[in-house]
Amino acid sequence: MKVLICGHRGMLGTDLMIRLGVDHQVIGRDIDEIDITSYDSCEETISSIGPDLVVNAAAFTDVDACESRREACFAVNADGVANLALVCRNRGIKLVHFSTDYVFNGIKNSPYNEDDPCDPLNVYGLSKLEGEQKLQGAGCDYLLIRTAWMFGKNGKNFVQAILSKASANPVLEVVDDQQGCPTFSPDLSEAVSRLIAGSHSGIFHVTNSGQCSWFEFARQILKTAGIRNVEVRPISSDKLARPACRSSYGVLNNEKYSLATGHTLRHWKDALAAYLKAVGH
Numbered sequence: 001m002k003v004l005i006c007g008h009r010g011m012l013g014t015d016l017m018i019r020l021g022v023d024h025q026v027i028g029r030d031i032d033e034i035d036i037t038s039y040d041s042c043e044e045t046i047s048s049i050g051p052d053l054v055v056n057a058a059a060f061t062d063v064d065a066c067e068s069r070r071e072a073c074f075a076v077n078a079d080g081v082a083n084l085a086l087v088c089r090n091r092g093i094k095l096v097h098f099s100t101d102y103v104f105n106g107i108k109n110s111p112y113n114e115d116d117p118c119d120p121l122n123v124y125g126l127s128k129l130e131g132e133q134k135l136q137g138a139g140c141d142y143l144l145i146r147t148a149w150m151f152g153k154n155g156k157n158f159v160q161a162i163l164s165k166a167s168a169n170p171v172l173e174v175v176d177d178q179q180g181c182p183t184f185s186p187d188l189s190e191a192v193s194r195l196i197a198g199s200h201s202g203i204f205h206v207t208n209s210g211q212c213s214w215f216e217f218a219r220q221i222l223k224t225a226g227i228r229n230v231e232v233r234p235i236s237s238d239k240l241a242r243p244a245c246r247s248s249y250g251v252l253n254n255e256k257y258s259l260a261t262g263h264t265l266r267h268w269k270d271a272l273a274a275y276l277k278a279v280g281h
């Protein structure tokens, strides 16, 4: 297939270019070539390329900045998705799109299923939920993949932030009252490739296996990187006072994905080890 990847220079977009490029002709476009907040820009790009499939990895992903830049955030995460979805519907093209565990409020204490009710706690989550709804309402064939806590070689992420802080501080304070599923972007890209190959449509939760708190994630990062002279201390979210509220529980149930593809993503600790090796740690 000829596959257009929007946001191909982002963390996930870069790995999707590599993985989907194995089986398909991939064409990447980012903000300087397609502005998904403009219907005309989407229409022009898609009509000139003529893809069989569009993958949207473009998004406004700075969760804290979304609180003060609400309009810009909704323009990309909600209206941008609607623009792509309408062009895809008009041309009979399937759209693959990504969303987040932040669409849930975290009061559940078992992994979230695809059909659990959504109730975002922050502006980013609200904008991503509106994007989901606009995608589902547009009438195009779609694959909507919710993921979480992503890390990869080509974007700002928690692993990189912890390594950088550890190089300058003997003690790191990390929140231990939020649980989630770290997800390695090349592993997610493999899952996307499998869902596309199986012609699956609808919503799927896809993350690496296992779950942890940010505190446990940070400790594992230092342990795997062989950094022994830095202490990680658990703190509560209140102490950080970040602009965006975070839910205490965002674990996503991957059962539907595993049943559909016969595949389960490896444990996040193994994915972390692969990432650290890839970046030379």
Ligand SMILES: NC(=O)c1ccc[n+]([C@@H]2O[C@H](COP(=O)([O-])OP(=O)(O)OC[C@H]3O[C@@H](n4cnc5c(N)ncnc54)[C@H](OP(=O)(O)O)[C@@H]3O)[C@@H](O)[C@H]2O)c1
Binding pocket: 006, 007, 008, 009, 010, 011, 012, 013, 030, 031, 034, 035, 036, 037, 056, 057, 058, 059, 060, 061, 076, 080, 097, 098, 099, 100, 101, 128, 146, 147, 148, 149, 150, 151, 155
């Ligand atoms: N990162 C995570 O932890 C995480 C977790 C759950 C779900 N997700 C979802 O996964 C998807 C990919 O996330 P990511 O972390 O790979 O994102 P990312 O690294 O921030 O990349 C997004 C890309 O989209 C581009 N972009 C922004 N606005 C655009 C516009 N109007 N038109 C076209 N391109 C635009 C960005 O360009 P600039 O850099 O120039 O703005 C960037 O290249 C998103 O849907 C995100 O919501 C991410």
